[in-house]
Amino acid sequence: MSIRTFELANKNGIAMTVTNYGCAIISLRVPGKDGKTRDIVLGLDNAEDYASKAHPYFGSICGRVANRVGNARFTLDGKEYNLEANDGPHHLHGGLVGFDKKLWTVEEVAANKLVFSLVSPDGDGGYPGKLVAYCIYQLTDDNILRIDYRAETDTKTVCNLTNHSYFNLEGHDSSNIYNHEMQIFADKYTPVDETLIPTGKLADVAGTPFDFRDVKLVGQDIDAAGGFDHNYVLREEGVAASVYSPVSGIRMTVKTNSPGMQFYSGNFIDGTVQGKGVTYQKHSGFCLETQFFPDAVNKPEFASAVVTADCPQEFYTKFKFEW
Ligand code: GLA
Numbered sequence: 114m115s116i117r118t119f120e121l122a123n124k125n126g127i128a129m130t131v132t133n134y135g136c137a138i139i140s141l142r143v144p145g146k147d148g149k150t151r152d153i154v155l156g157l158d159n160a161e162d163y164a165s166k167a168h169p170y171f172g173s174i175c176g177r178v179a180n181r182v183g184n185a186r187f188t189l190d191g192k193e194y195n196l197e198a199n200d201g202p203h204h205l206h207g208g209l210v211g212f213d214k215k216l217w218t219v220e221e222v223a224a225n226k227l228v229f230s231l232v233s234p235d236g237d238g239g240y241p242g243k244l245v246a247y248c249i250y251q252l253t254d255d256n257i258l259r260i261d262y263r264a265e266t267d268t269k270t271v272c273n274l275t276n277h278s279y280f281n282l283e284g285h286d287s288s289n290i291y292n293h294e295m296q297i298f299a300d301k302y303t304p305v306d307e308t309l310i311p312t313g314k315l316a317d318v319a320g321t322p323f324d325f326r327d328v329k330l331v332g333q334d335i336d337a338a339g340g341f342d343h344n345y346v347l348r349e350e351g352v353a354a355s356v357y358s359p360v361s362g363i364r365m366t367v368k369t370n371s372p373g374m375q376f377y378s379g380n381f382i383d384g385t386v387q388g389k390g391v392t393y394q395k396h397s398g399f400c401l402e403t404q405f406f407p408d409a410v411n412k413p414e415f416a417s418a419v420v421t422a423d424c425p426q427e428f429y430t431k432f433k434f435e436w
Contacts, residue, residue: 114216118160119227121252126150127434129252132160135213136229136248138172138278139163140285140389141258146362146436151284153363155379155398157388164214168386169379170277173213174248174262175206177233177240178418179275180344180375180407183310187410189241189269189419196239201308206277208238212246213277226251235268242268244420248276256434264426272426273405273418275371279379279398282358282365285389289396290378291332294357297325297376299345303406303415313412315346325354331378331399340380341399344373344406354401361436368431369403372416376401403430 118139122128130139141154156171157163163173185196185204197208206213212231221228226249233244247263262274281287302323303311318324322334323343335341347353353374354367367374377400379393386393409415420426 114218116160116164116216117219119222121225121227121250123225123252123254123256125254125256127252127256127258129250129258131227131250132163133217133219133229134160134163135173135215136217136250137163137213138250138276141278143363143434144436149361151361151363152389153280153282153285155279155281155285155388155393162388168388169381170206170213171388172276172278174274175277175402176212176246176272176274177207177238177244178204178271178273178410179206179277179402179404180273181205181310183408183411187271189271194239194241203308203310210238212274217248220247225253240270242266242270244270244272246272246274248274258432258434260430262426262428264420266420266425267422269419269421271410271418272420273409274428275375275402275404276430277400277402279400280356280365281398282356282363283360285398286391287360288394289332290399291330291335291396292359293331293399294328294359295325295331296328296355297345297374298348298352298354299374300326300348301346303344303346303373305343305407309342309407311344311407311412311415313414335378335396340396341376341378342380344375344404346406347372347374353403356401364435366433366435367401367403368433369429371403371405371428371430373406374401374403375407403428
């Protein structure tokens, strides 16, 4: 197996570049209302760089469990499992060599569809069970980037797959995301402690900087929020978020059947990562990571990220673009 690069395109001028290393979306070019096509995701120069350079999960698939597992451990059927701690005492995005740092098998290549698979052996990163993950990217002619996630296991285990693309609808080389008009269709979020582990409560967004029920500029309350890095409790299957850039005229609508969505405003990007001719800075891009709630494996009150041999996990995320 080797690191490969693929191009998907649709008939309306959207095109994307993807590598099988971490299933990373390297670029996503979308036309704007001014007729100019912009690359709207942060990324590195080429596929090889994803394997050799440190980067904050640009465009990659995170797993086996995306987001944080508190104190890097969990208990399943009375047995404790210890995971790699790579975020202080916690486990983040699958540990030191998460799914973003694996070379995925290319199962299918078509003009508008890519199918990747990954075998995660029993004990991988500390997780029980041999898990087979699938990531399917489709770029449709109705301007939807659809991502399907599937996880099959031979033994009861936990799994939470997401894509970690950083978007900037003004273009990846634009300075920041403050002028994006954001709407998140959630009444509640999961408050966190100072190490970003949820307290277990579901709190109302009303009266907090996290309230995006009505359209609000990302920059308006970003300081009051201490930067966004929070999981939203989605109301129901369907529209999770809608984001618009008055600069490009591009609107991105996110739909999913996942219970939660992490809104991350690129708080940890610090001017040390360069890609595609740009030095990325704090708040250069935002992520809308559809997923189970963080630390769900330790929070019985959260929707369960457990997957069994009888019941594979299946989730989708659709990013629809209009201009
Ligand atoms: C996720 C986390 C953030 C951060 C980024 C990667 O979005 O929630 O806290 O770890 O990944 O930098």
